[in-house]
Amino acid sequence: DFYRDTPLVYKGPQTEDAVVDQVLLTCNEDDYLVIKALIRQTRRPEVGDKFSSRHGQKGVCGIIVxxxxxxxxxxxxxxxxxxxxxxxPSRMTVGKMLELVGSKAAVLTGKPQYGTAFWQKGADVDLVDAFSKMLISHGFEYNGRDYLTCGLTGEAIASYVFMGPVFYQKLKHMVLDKV
Incomplete structure (x- = not known):
């Protein structure tokens, strides 16, 4: 008997809808046909779900507001x-700060910005200074900080906040899968 019938069993939470995203057909080392199904879900973030920036700055969702x-x-x-x-300070993810200021400058200018942490040979450019000058030309301070107002009280928040677009991804460590 060449084929062994193995039913596909979905092992995720039964309350969540799932979509078969991709079906892969391949052979194993014994030349048997192997079929793999890649299943994806779209989930809303929950308290306890884990996230990460592209720089490895990980964090857990503490509250949803x-x-x-x-x-x-x-x-x-x-x-x-x-x-x-x-x-x-502990992770020293300087690239994430560069991404924040660079992507904020890119959004304001409407143009992609070169923000790599690796300098080109012969280039004498301070990226932070260049991005900061772009922020100034669009009405921000040199360091890009914003003044925020509390959504609950309507009062100004008494600290400086740096706000900008940055890539974040949801990691596979989710509360729904742990329960």
Whole structure:
């Protein structure tokens, strides 16, 4: 008997819908046909889910707040995610800060920005200074900080906040799979 019938069993939470994203057909080392199904789900973040930036700055969702209760800038921009800055000194993810200031400059100018941490040979360019000058030309301070207003009280937040677009991904460590 060449084929062994193996039913496909979905081992995820039964309350969540799943989509077969891709079916892979291959052979194993004994030349038997192997079929793998790649299944994906779209889930809303929950408290306890793990996230990471492209620089390895990981974090766990601690609270989910309605958008109207989130702080907002004088331009009306409300952050999607607020990260505790105490992880920067220990992880030393300077590239993430460069991504923040560079992507903010890119959004304001409408043009992609070269923001690699690796310098080109012969180039004498300070990227942080170049990006900061772009921020100044669009009405921000040199260091890009924003003044935010508390969404709950309507009062100004008494600390400086640096806000900008940065890539974050949801990791596979989710509360729904752990319960």
């Amino acid at each position: 309605n958008q109207e209760d989130m702080p907002f800038s004088e331009r009306g921009i409300c952050p999607d995610l607020i990260m505790n800055p105490h992880g920067f």
